[in-house]
Amino acid sequence: MRLRAALCATAIFVLVLAACGGEEAGPAGIVRDPAPEMAALSLPDAANANAEFAFKADPGQLLVVYFGYTSCPDVCPTTLADVRSALEDMGDDAQYVDLAMITVDPDRDDGERLTAYVQSFVADSHALRTDDPDELWAVAEPFGAFYEVGTADDGTVEVGHTAFLYGIDDAGLLQLQWAFGTEPEDLRGDFTLLVNRAKENRG
Amino acid sequence: MIRKLAVVGLGMVLMAMTMAACGGDDATPKAEDAWARTSAMMQDAGAVYVTITGGDTADRLVKAQAPTEVAAMTEIHETTMNDEGTMMMGQVPAIEVPAGGTVLLEPGGYHIMLMKLAAPLESGQKFDVVLTFETAGDVTVPVEVREQE
Numbered sequence: 001m002r003l004r005a006a007l008c009a010t011a012i013f014v015l016v017l018a019a020c021g022g023e024e025a026g027p028a029g030i031v032r033d034p035a036p037e038m039a040a041l042s043l044p045d046a047a048n049a050n051a052e053f054a055f056k057a058d059p060g061q062l063l064v065v066y067f068g069y070t071s072c073p074d075v076c077p078t079t080l081a082d083v084r085s086a087l088e089d090m091g092d093d094a095q096y097v098d099l100a101m102i103t104v105d106p107d108r109d110d111g112e113r114l115t116a117y118v119q120s121f122v123a124d125s126h127a128l129r130t131d132d133p134d135e136l137w138a139v140a141e142p143f144g145a146f147y148e149v150g151t152a153d154d155g156t157v158e159v160g161h162t163a164f165l166y167g168i169d170d171a172g173l174l175q176l177q178w179a180f181g182t183e184p185e186d187l188r189g190d191f192t193l194l195v196n197r198a199k200e201n202r203g
Numbered sequence: 204m205i206r207k208l209a210v211v212g213l214g215m216v217l218m219a220m221t222m223a224a225c226g227g228d229d230a231t232p233k234a235e236d237a238w239a240r241t242s243a244m245m246q247d248a249g250a251v252y253v254t255i256t257g258g259d260t261a262d263r264l265v266k267a268q269a270p271t272e273v274a275a276m277t278e279i280h281e282t283t284m285n286d287e288g289t290m291m292m293g294q295v296p297a298i299e300v301p302a303g304g305t306v307l308l309e310p311g312g313y314h315i316m317l318m319k320l321a322a323p324l325e326s327g328q329k330f331d332v333v334l335t336f337e338t339a340g341d342v343t344v345p346v347e348v349r350e351q352e
Contacts, residue, residue: 073248116244
């Protein structure tokens, strides 16, 4: 009992400190702790002649990754439009954020289609796809991403997918993820936080 | 945070307001603020979002139809999320509209899916969607295409 009371008091103390002392509010996104190491993973980038694209931000930058598909009418365009909106609000700092979309529907999303789609939201972003389901899964699993593509009775293709955005730093660590519906202001705040952290680390 | 179907029971207040505004003859649900997002390149499907306010009696939205010059097929869909966080989308037979209640068709919840778009939806473009209610019949709502909510 005494231990629990002590722990409780400590917890309250930490909470009060966090609430009162911090100059910097915590991120709006979900902190991945421990941060998964993604740098060793890669997929071909259809926006760059299928060169392997490693899941690691450029030095001093942030890489934002999304799993989706182009025939998605609701969730994917909403999320990608929110990313675009967040980047627009960042002004010059937006140049330190790179976006990569991975298609979970490579049968219908060829490289050209995926590239045009993702780059219509954010110029110069990456279009990652593979025809090898094992290769796709080997990347998705460490992210914690899940997807399934099936065909309904009437022949329409149905796709289910986790709809998180993932933020990877320049060491290839997956630091934060954002759930569907995260407001663009919150994305902008967290993108800025991670970009500033990356810049500081580089002195 | 998660945008989902919101059925807001505004009840008495809303009823009083609509009665004051429309003189009490308000059996038909109202559909307002309809919009669709500007299509991305290569996007062959779109979604229309709209706010529906129920009339004096409960009704059901059973059909939606966009002009075939806009999309070859129109269906009522719902995006749902399972316990593992996977988002699925599927057709629903109807959307319940409670008497005097408000149903939001919004990103991540119910939406009117435009399938096989004839051409990309362009910002500023306008078209009508006919919503068919089980009891009240057809209600036409103007849709505006724009970048954001």
